Amino acid sequence: MPAPSHLQCSICGTHYHPAEVMYTCPLDGGNLTVCLDVEAVQAVASPHSISAQPDRSVWRYLPLLPVKSVPSQPGPLRSLGNTPFFHATRLGEALGLSQLWLKDDGQLPTGSFKDRASSLIVQRAIEQGIDRIVTASTGNAGVALAGMAAAASGVRAVIYLPKSAPQAKIAQLMVYGAEIHLVDGNYDAAFELSLKVCAENGWYCRNTGYNPYTTEGKKTTSFEICEQFTLQATGQSLVDGRWLAPDRVFVSVGDGNIISGVQKGFRDLYDLGWISHIPKLMGIQAEGSAAIANAFFAGNENIQPVNAQTLADSISADLPRDGLRALRAVTHTHGAYLTVSDDEILQAQVRLARQSGVYAEPAASTAFAGLLKAQQTGQIGKDEHIVVLLTGNGLKDVRATLQAVEKFGR
Ligand SMILES: Cc1ncc(COP(=O)(O)O)c(C=O)c1O
Ligand SMILES: [Zn+2]
Numbered sequence: 001m002p003a004p005s006h007l008q009c010s011i012c013g014t015h016y017h018p019a020e021v022m023y024t025c026p027l028d029g030g031n032l033t034v035c036l037d038v039e040a041v042q043a044v045a046s047p048h049s050i051s052a053q054p055d056r057s058v059w060r061y062l063p064l065l066p067v068k069s070v071p072s073q074p075g076p077l078r079s080l081g082n083t084p085f086f087h088a089t090r091l092g093e094a095l096g097l098s099q100l101w102l103k104d105d106g107q108l109p110t111g112s113f114k115d116r117a118s119s120l121i122v123q124r125a126i127e128q129g130i131d132r133i134v135t136a137s138t139g140n141a142g143v144a145l146a147g148m149a150a151a152a153s154g155v156r157a158v159i160y161l162p163k164s165a166p167q168a169k170i171a172q173l174m175v176y177g178a179e180i181h182l183v184d185g186n187y188d189a190a191f192e193l194s195l196k197v198c199a200e201n202g203w204y205c206r207n208t209g210y211n212p213y214t215t216e217g218k219k220t221t222s223f224e225i226c227e228q229f230t231l232q233a234t235g236q237s238l239v240d241g242r243w244l245a246p247d248r249v250f251v252s253v254g255d256g257n258i259i260s261g262v263q264k265g266f267r268d269l270y271d272l273g274w275i276s277h278i279p280k281l282m283g284i285q286a287e288g289s290a291a292i293a294n295a296f297f298a299g300n301e302n303i304q305p306v307n308a309q310t311l312a313d314s315i316s317a318d319l320p321r322d323g324l325r326a327l328r329a330v331t332h333t334h335g336a337y338l339t340v341s342d343d344e345i346l347q348a349q350v351r352l353a354r355q356s357g358v359y360a361e362p363a364a365s366t367a368f369a370g371l372l373k374a375q376q377t378g379q380i381g382k383d384e385h386i387v388v389l390l391t392g393n394g395l396k397d398v399r400a401t402l403q404a405v406e407k408f409g410r
Contacts, residue, residue, distance in 0.1 A: 002040035004066055007032040007212055010325050018066075023210050031322055032212040033264065034066055038271050047274045051227060051237040056082040058116065058220040064268055066216050067123045076109035077119055077151035081220065083107045085228035085387075091355040095375055099385040101246065103225055104358050106393035109151075110172060112314075112361075113221065113258060113391035114144035120217030121206045122148040122155055134158040135206040136194040138187045138254070138314050139169030140392055145206055146178035158203065160190040166313060166397040186308070188318045208257040209321025218261025219268060225249070225387055226266075226275055233385075245275040246385040248335065250374075252366035253283040254315030256292055256326025258391060263329035279387070280335035283326060284370030286310035287339045292323050296337035301327060311342045311400055314363030314392060336379065340369040346404035348372055349394065354409075359394035359401075367391070 006015040011030030018034070025032060045063035053060040058081035059070040071078045084104040092100035108115040118141065125133055131154055135145050142159035149157040157178040161169075162185065173180050183190040191207060198205040208214050226243040230236070233244060245266060251259045259281060266278040285293045289308035295301060303323040308316040320326060330337055340348070345362050348369035353359045360368070367388050374380050394401055 002037050002044065004034045005037040006035050008035055031209055031325055034212050034216050036268055036271065042272060047238050047241065047243050061220055061223050065120060066213060067120065068127055071123055073152060075151045077122060077148050080109050080115050080119055082224060085225060087232065088356045094355055096382050097386060098383050101387045102356060102358055103221065103387055103389050105221060105389065105391050106360055106364060110143045110147035111393035111396055112140035112144060114141045115148060116220050117214040117217035118144035118148040121213060122152050124213060125155055125204055126152055130204045132156045132158060132203045133206050134194050134198050134203045136160045136190040138316060139165040140314055141208055143169055143172040146173050146176035150176045160194040162186050162190055168396050187316065209255050214257055215261035215264045218258055219265030221389065222262050222265025226269060243275050245277055246279050246387045248280045248282060248380065248384055248386050250282045250284060250367040250371050250388045252315055252363050252391060253285050253292060253326055254289065254317045256320045256322035259283050259329045260322050260325040263333065278333050281330050281333045282335045282370055282374060283330045283337045284366050285337065285339050286312050286315055286345065286366060287341050289316045290339045291320050292326050293337035293339050295327055296330065312345055312362035312366050315366060338370045338373050340366060340373055344369045347408045349404045350409045358390055360390045361392035361394050361396040362400045364390045364392040
């Protein structure tokens with residue numbers, strides 16, 4: 001894309017030149033948002049120029065991404081994107097919702113949404129001649145980094161993750177050849193360790209809610225949602241030269257970086273004048289890992305750590321690293337936070353699979369469990385255009401599935 005205009009701190013609002021700061025705000029540790037140079041992007045791209053591209057990968061959004069070029073090597077890094085998006089008519093009918101749509105990001109190359117961020121970080125690293133990237137992870141972010149690094153050449157992934165991560169995620173890390181550090185502690189412990197090794201060795205840190213560029217990869221799901229929604233709802237790729245946006249999007253939330261990225265994507269399109277409104281964002285947390293939802297319920301921005309306990313391992317976070325932006329993604333779009341129990345998550349996983357054909361891991365099923373709760377409590381209209389973002393493949397955690405079918409699937 002044309003160079004970003006600046007990075008902006010989410011706490012103090014200070015603007016930085018992109019070359020000035022690598023990670024968080026030096027004044028207060030706030031997360032930095034990468035801000036588009038709107039006029040420069042408008043000068044080189046339009047919804048028409050993007051939709052007309054034969055390339056269906058995320059790289060067709062190059063004019064809106066903070067990289068100079070598309071990956072040169074064929075393979076998963078070059079081709080990821082354009083995941084299934086469809087009108088879930090049977091599931092919608094069962095719920096009395098006429099416009100329920102699903103976005104299945106569990107079909108990205110390593111089976112989770114995190115490929116969107118890792119692909120962008122790997123491409124930036126290649127452009128900057130960086131050969132080692134480190135991340136802390138509950139599992140999926142690490143797997144995504146390992147997979148995208150394996151698809152490139154000359155980039156090594158170093159992953160810190162809790163020993164307790166599901167076996168499939170550890171197996172994926174091993175097969176992609178990442179350097180793995182299993183931490184005798186939780187995700188928060190892995191996070192601290194990874195920061196330490198990066199500081200000591202000068203390695204590049206991909207950590208979510210720390211590296212400003214992860215949201216820039218994650219925002220591509222919002223671009224795809226608008227493009228796919230327009231085409232499927234109207235049969236045309238554009239309406240009056242613009243894309244359409246849905247009314248509401250459900251997103252599961254742990255650290256808060258996915259929902260921040262989803263909001264950033266809609267925000268970019270809105271600022272460019274390419275969509276007419278930003279959807280209401282619904283952030284869904286597990287009851288046992290609800291630091292951001294707690295602040296939302298209290299009506300303030302004071303996010304306090306919790307002692308996270310949930311079987312949805314990917315959204316288990318004591319102290320969300322992108323909490324403030326994740327909270328504002330919801331309040332600024334007039335959405336809401338909801339919490340769901342582990343049993344509601346497992347029940348949602350089974351229902352989603354049986355009534356839509358999408359098999360999602362517990363953390364991803366959480367977004368659908370949130371939709372069920374919002375519907376039961378009368379928080380959504382029956383004809384609203386609703387999207388549920390499904391962020392991870394069910395095969396990531398088969399043990400949880402066996403528990404789900406044992407309890408709710410007979
Ligand atoms: C499948 C899945 N869903 C949701 C999330 C939550 O994303 P975030 O921690 O950015 O809120 C994650 C993060 O690991 C994930 O792997
Ligand atoms: Zn600041």
